[in-house]
Amino acid sequence: MRRGTALxxxxxxxxxIAALLGAPLAWLVxxxxxxxxxxxxxxxxxxxxxxxxxxxxGFYLEVFARTLGMxxxxxxxxxVVSYPLAHFMWQAPRRWRAALTILALSPLLVSIVxxxxxxxxxxxxQGVVNRALLATGLASRPVKLMYxxxxxxxxLVHIVMPFMTLSILAALERIDPLLGExxxxxxxxxxxxxxxxxxxxxxxGIAAGTTIVFSLxxxxxxxxxxxxxxxxxxxxTLIWQQFTQLMNWSFGSxxxxxxxxxxxxxxxxxxxxxxxxxxxxxxxxxxx
Amino acid sequence: MTALHRLVVALVAAFILAPIxxxxxxxxxxxxxxxxPPRGLTLRWYAHALSEDVFTxxxxxxxxxATIATALATPLALAAAYGLVRGRFRGRDAIQTLLLAPLVxxxxxxxxxxxxxxxxxxxxxxxxxxVGAHVLITFPYMVRTILASLARLDPAVEEVARxxxxxxxxxxxxxxxxxxxxxVVAGMxxxxxxxxxxxxxxxxxxxxxxxxxxxxxxxxxxxxxxxxVAAISTMLVAFSLGAALLVxxxxxxxxxxxx
Amino acid sequence: MATVELRDLAxxxxxxxxxxxxxxxxxxxxxxxLLGPSGCGKTTTLRAIAGLVEPDSxxxxxxxxxxxRAPIHRRDxxxxxxxxxxxxxxxVAANVGFGLRMRGIGGADRDARxxxxxxxxxxxxxxxxxxxxxxxxxxxxxxxxxALVIRPRVLLLDEPFxxxxxxLREAMQQELRELTRRLGATAIFVTHDQEEAMILxxxxxVMNAGRIEQVDDPAGVFERPRTRFVADFMGMGNVLAxxxxxxxxxxxxxxxxxxxxxxAAPPRHVAIRAxxxxxxxxxxxPPEPNAAEGTLLxxxxxxxxxxxxxxxxxxxSTTMLVREASATQDAAGWRxxxxxxxxxxxxxxxxxxx
Numbered sequence: 001m002r003r004g005t006a007l008x009x010x011x012x013x014x015x016x017i018a019a020l021l022g023a024p025l026a027w028l029v030x031x032x033x034x035x036x037x038x039x040x041x042x043x044x045x046x047x048x049x050x051x052x053x054x055x056x057x058g059f060y061l062e063v064f065a066r067t068l069g070m071x072x073x074x075x076x077x078x079x080v081v082s083y084p085l086a087h088f089m090w091q092a093p094r095r096w097r098a099a100l101t102i103l104a105l106s107p108l109l110v111s112i113v114x115x116x117x118x119x120x121x122x123x124x125x126q127g128v129v130n131r132a133l134l135a136t137g138l139a140s141r142p143v144k145l146m147y148x149x150x151x152x153x154x155x156l157v158h159i160v161m162p163f164m165t166l167s168i169l170a171a172l173e174r175i176d177p178l179l180g181e182x183x184x185x186x187x188x189x190x191x192x193x194x195x196x197x198x199x200x201x202x203x204x205g206i207a208a209g210t211t212i213v214f215s216l217x218x219x220x221x222x223x224x225x226x227x228x229x230x231x232x233x234x235x236x237t238l239i240w241q242q243f244t245q246l247m248n249w250s251f252g253s254x255x256x257x258x259x260x261x262x263x264x265x266x267x268x269x270x271x272x273x274x275x276x277x278x279x280x281x282x283x284x285x286x287x288x
Numbered sequence: 289m290t291a292l293h294r295l296v297v298a299l300v301a302a303f304i305l306a307p308i309x310x311x312x313x314x315x316x317x318x319x320x321x322x323x324x325p326p327r328g329l330t331l332r333w334y335a336h337a338l339s340e341d342v343f344t345x346x347x348x349x350x351x352x353x354a355t356i357a358t359a360l361a362t363p364l365a366l367a368a369a370y371g372l373v374r375g376r377f378r379g380r381d382a383i384q385t386l387l388l389a390p391l392v393x394x395x396x397x398x399x400x401x402x403x404x405x406x407x408x409x410x411x412x413x414x415x416x417x418x419v420g421a422h423v424l425i426t427f428p429y430m431v432r433t434i435l436a437s438l439a440r441l442d443p444a445v446e447e448v449a450r451x452x453x454x455x456x457x458x459x460x461x462x463x464x465x466x467x468x469x470x471x472v473v474a475g476m477x478x479x480x481x482x483x484x485x486x487x488x489x490x491x492x493x494x495x496x497x498x499x500x501x502x503x504x505x506x507x508x509x510x511x512x513x514x515x516x517v518a519a520i521s522t523m524l525v526a527f528s529l530g531a532a533l534l535v536x537x538x539x540x541x542x543x544x545x546x547x
Numbered sequence: 548m549a550t551v552e553l554r555d556l557a558x559x560x561x562x563x564x565x566x567x568x569x570x571x572x573x574x575x576x577x578x579x580x581l582l583g584p585s586g587c588g589k590t591t592t593l594r595a596i597a598g599l600v601e602p603d604s605x606x607x608x609x610x611x612x613x614x615x616r617a618p619i620h621r622r623d624x625x626x627x628x629x630x631x632x633x634x635x636x637x638x639v640a641a642n643v644g645f646g647l648r649m650r651g652i653g654g655a656d657r658d659a660r661x662x663x664x665x666x667x668x669x670x671x672x673x674x675x676x677x678x679x680x681x682x683x684x685x686x687x688x689x690x691x692x693x694a695l696v697i698r699p700r701v702l703l704l705d706e707p708f709x710x711x712x713x714x715l716r717e718a719m720q721q722e723l724r725e726l727t728r729r730l731g732a733t734a735i736f737v738t739h740d741q742e743e744a745m746i747l748x749x750x751x752x753v754m755n756a757g758r759i760e761q762v763d764d765p766a767g768v769f770e771r772p773r774t775r776f777v778a779d780f781m782g783m784g785n786v787l788a789x790x791x792x793x794x795x796x797x798x799x800x801x802x803x804x805x806x807x808x809x810x811a812a813p814p815r816h817v818a819i820r821a822x823x824x825x826x827x828x829x830x831x832x833p834p835e836p837n838a839a840e841g842t843l844l845x846x847x848x849x850x851x852x853x854x855x856x857x858x859x860x861x862x863x864s865t866t867m868l869v870r871e872a873s874a875t876q877d878a879a880g881w882r883x884x885x886x887x888x889x890x891x892x893x894x895x896x897x898x899x900x901x
Contacts, residue, residue: 005456006375013368013387013427020424021390024401027408040407081300088297098536102529103301105541109532110308111485113502114521117509118307121314121322121518128310128324161304166542190290219394222487226506236396243400243492253404256397263394444632448690450619451597451626452697453649459620466636 025260031253042250050254060238060255067235070152071217078157078164078213079206085161086168086205087198104169108162116226119155120146123227151227152234159223160216164209171205172198207274215266219259235259308525315518322515333519343520346504353415353500354483357422358476364423365430366472370464372431373438374446384435388428398424399492414498421489426479429544433478436543437471438464474538477531478545485528548733549610549700550575551596556605558591565591567757568605573701575610576731578724580744582768583754584780589737592754593703596735597624609700620649625694629706631686633678639665639689640674646697664696665689667726684715691723695730702727702734708743720746741781745769753777775816775899784821784868786899789814796836800862803836806896814898821870823895826855828879829886834861838890841867846881848873857887 031037032051035044054060089100107115122128123145133139145151175198183193221236228234235255242252310324318328337343372384390398399421406417441464449459465472487502494503501524508517535541551573558566566588573579581589594600596607598619607615614622625646633642644661647653652660665671668688678686687707694702704723708716724747727734738744744751745765752762755776761768772778778786789797789804791813797804804817829840841859844866854870869889871881880887 001371001374001376001456003375003377006371006377009367009371009375010383013364013431014383016364016423016427017386017389020402020420021393021398024405025393025397027405028397028401031404040404040410081303084293084296085300088293101536101541102532103304105532105545106304106308106529108545109481109485109528110525111502111505111521111528112487113505113509114311114525115307117505117517117521118309118311120509121310121324122306126321158304158307162545166545169542215392215394219396220488221396222491222506236394239396239400249404252400256400259394260397263397264392267392442630442632444628444630445634447597447599447619448626448628448632448693449634449645450599451622451624451703452646452693453620453623454645455618455620458649463634467634 028253029257031250032257033254034250037249050251051258053251054254054258063233063235063238064258066233067218070149070156070234071214074153074156074160074217075210075214077153078160079210081157082161082164082209083168083202083206086165086172086202089165089169090172104165105162107158112159112222115158116155116222119151119158119227123151123154146227147229149228149233152224155223155227156217156220159220160213163212163216164206167209167212168202168205171202171208175201204274208271211267211270214270215263218266219263311518311521311525314515315522317515317518320514322513322518333515334523336514337516337520337523340516340520342499342504342508343501343516346499347501347520349499350484350501353418353422354480356419357426357483358479360419360423361427361430361479362472362476365427365434365475369431369434369438370460373435374443387431390424391428395425395486395488396492399489402489403492414493414495417493418490418498418500421493422483422486425486425489426483429482430472430475430479433471433475433539433544434468437468437539441467470538471543474535474544477535477538478541481528481531485524548575548731550608551701551733551735552606552608552611553592553596554606554608556592556595556602556607558588558595558600558602564588564757566595566602569754569757569759571752571759571762573733573735575733577749578727578732578734578736578747580736580738580748580751581754581759582738582741582744582751582780584739587754588757589739589754590705593705593735593737596701597626597703598622623697623700624703625697625699625701626703627687627690627694627705627707629709631678631683631690631707633686633689633693635678637677638674639670639676639678639681642678642689643674643693643696645693650697660696664692667695668692668722683711684719687711687719688722691726695726695732700733702732704734704736706738707736709738716743723747741769753780755780770820770897772818772897773900775818775901778816778818778897778899783818783897784870785819785824787817787819787865789817800859800865801834802839802859802861803834804896805836805893806898807893808898815901816899818897818899819867819891819895820897821854821868822852824867824869824889824891826857826869826871826880827877827888827890829888832888837893837896838888839867840886840888843881843883843885843887845883853881855881857889859889 031042033046033048034042035047037043085104089104092100124130125142125144125146127146129145130142133143179197180193183197188196219236221240224234225237225240236259239252239255239259242248242255313324313326314322315333316329316331317323317326318330368387372380402417402421406420411417445467446459446463449463450456454462485502487506490500490503494500505517505520532541535544553569553571556566556569557564569588569592581592583589591600595602598617602615606613609622634645637645640661643664644657647657647660661674662671665674668691670685670688670692673681673685678689681689690707708719711719720743736747748765750762750764751768752759753768754760761773761777763771768777769781772781772783775786787799789799792798792803795809797814797817806817839859839861841857844856844858846853846855851873852870853873853876854868856866857869859865859867867889879885
């Protein structure tokens with residue numbers, strides 16, 4: 001195909017991204033460097049005050065730190081929970097593949113409102129868990145599970161798991177099956193093969209999954225808003241509050257721009273860091 | 289595979305399925321509050337849900353939105369993917385990254401940016417901004433699926449069609465398109481689910497009068513706790529999983545989701 | 548069928564020259580093979596003729612018409628790829644009829660020509676099958692019928708039998724040879740297999756690093772290589788560096804070589820085909836031209852022939868290859884470690900250009 005033809009085919013798509021992503025993001029950044037707004041347009045002098053406020057005020061820094069901390073926990077838990085599933089999918093017979101794929105991806109295929117509602121029913125004061133606790137006498141009063149950080153972790157781990165599982169599975173599938181057999185013929189017991197052969201080779205997948213999951217976790221809104229404690233406890237809920245309750249669009253835009261920068265830094269920076277450290281055997285794979 | 293590993297996997301599977309199973313079960317309960325395990329069996333919550341205007345109107349909105357977004361994203365994605373696979377030019381990787389960028393930018397940020405920009409331009413129409421946003425986020429999934437299908441197509445098949453006298457356009461219509469059709473259809477189905485299930489973008493772009501189904505559910509749960517939400521959710525799940533099953537059979541879900 | 552003429556064809560990918568000023572004349576009805584190692588530019592040359600690659604400079608003429616800038620689909624070319632490249636979503640008959648359909652030929656006319664083409668490759672009964680239901684050899688025959696049915700000006704074949712096993716490949720070579728001779732088709736065939744090239748071709752163009760080094764009939768390139776590369780690629784076995792000696796002879800170490808032809812300039816290398824070297828037990832006779840004594844290092848039996856490596860006394864850093872029919876070899880001479888005498892005729896010594 002001639003270069004001109006190819007570029008012609010790509011032009012509408014590039015225009016789409018430019019018009020619906022590039023321009024709006026530029027507009028958002030424009031808001032963030034203006035003092036305030038008049039009507040629906042940014043107004044006042046150019047200023048970096050909103051960024052200074054976001055990064056200088058202890059309250060906002062704490063929200064950032066809290067979000068990053070939660071995202072870290074969610075990432076670690078999802079890696080631990082996803083690995084056994086990915087390993088199982090890797091070794092399972094072919095005919096199970098479709099069913100296992102649907103299972104692993106189901107959190108992604110089911111609307112987040114549905115799973116959130118499900119968690120409300122499970123974790124509520126009258127929910128499945130509390131009733132079991134009361135019935136077995138493990139607790140005398142309902143334990144507060146809903147509207148806690150724990151609920152956020154449970155809900156988010158559930159949603160991000162498909163990405164972690166698929167990343168690990170992709171790495172496992174690149175392993176030469178003869179490697180394990182070779183290790184076995186050399187007398188390595190099962191757990192040592194896992195520890196010394198399989199896990200190190202799955203590391204690029206775990207690393208890639210970590211990237212995606214971390215960036216998804218810091219930018220999630222629905223789960224913290226629906227399952228988490230009330231008030232602004234995540235960057236995203238803070239941004240939402242700035243826009244819908246305080247009508248402070250400029251400051252909200254600055255927070256959103258910071259979230260975007262953080263998210264892109266995670267996706268692109270982390271991959272580069274890991275590539276430099278040699279975690280990815282071949283050329284670095286971009287995040288999904 | 290050890291027994292321990294099987295047990296762990298069973299627990300993980302239970303965790304994954306728990307909220308879905310609970311929702312389905314609750315939708316059948318014969319009590320006025322969501323109860324698990326369900327007490328008695330009834331379909332009356334389904335009847336109730338289907339008689340609620342908030343659900344039916346918003347469901348129709350969602351159907352329209354997903355259909356339009358998919359219909360708009362498909363030709364764009366098809367052309368772009370074909371240009372990416374068959375074109376040889378510098379900056380190919382950069383353009384591919386750009387086209388997949390809507391997956392990397394947080395939905396919340398996309399939603400806000402579109403809201404601000406559309407308002408700034410004086411576009412207040414909820415439908416317009418919803419369609420714009422949904423085209424944007426369904427598009428990368430379609431590009432990815434079609435790219436995967438095209439990558440598995442032997443370029444010699446197209447080349448031979450050209451040497452036999454087919455113009456570039458006829459070659460595309462008679463040879464390329466029929467061979468990547470499963471990928472295109474799978475991409476469309478997945479795009480449809482992505483749009484139909486979307487919350488994080490629609491949340492910013494809908495208003496009290498024009499709603500999508502997931503947003504209507506979210507709003508309903510804030511003030512009502514009856515199991516009709518479970519009933520409508522179960523229908524949503526059945527719809528999404530049905531489409532997903534079709535995608536899996538057509539090209540394999542993993543090609544669409546990536547990772 | 549038409550003539551094909553390439554004039555100073557050149558194509559680079561980035562800084563690397565894939566095809567470097569290639570000129571070639573293919574008479575109408577001739578079967579010409581582009582032979583060379585992978586990366587020598589043979590496939591790029593073929594693709595340029597088809598229009599799949601746009602040359603940087605030079606000209607391509609089909610039947611005297613300049614098609615250098617003509618679009619692919621207006622060149623009237625039949626092409627066969629290594630991956631048969633059949634349309635998997637069409638029946639065999641639809642595959643074969645595709646080119647006719649593109650030319651607006653339909654109905655009974657098309658059906659008749661498709662049947663005729665399938666008969667040519669003995670697949671009359673397979674028209675309703677899909678490509679996936681055929682064996683590898685059958686698929687390649689369909690591809691051939693599809694290329695021939697449009698009565699192309701030239702048939703281009705890009706290692707079409709590379710994916711087939713040896714026996715099937717030989718049968719297909721035979722079939723292709725008969726078919727092209729019968730139809731009087733002009734064909735350009737690309738391969739890296741010198742044996743295949745010799746079996747099929749009227750003439751062979753040996754390519755190296757983007758250039759044609761020699762064009763000749765099969766016996767010509769096999770027996771009379773002009774360059775070191777061709778000698779090496781055609782498996783001459785022995786390429787020796789030489790210096791000019793007395794009275795028109797040449798020396799390699801302490802060995803004197805004589806050729807039966809005169810070179811314009813004194814050559815720096817000569818080639819001697821291993822099959823044309825004779826091996827006898829050493830006699831200890833005084834040195835003479837075109838003979839040398841040494842030690843047999845090893846002997847590799849490969850069926851009808853046996854190949855030996857001999858270290859020469861008069862040029863200890865050289866091992867010469869000698870190949871004889873296993874059945875007629877001198878049992879005493881062919882013992883590993885034996886002292887042997889190699890000799891060859893002046894006509895076996897090919898003087899090479901650099």
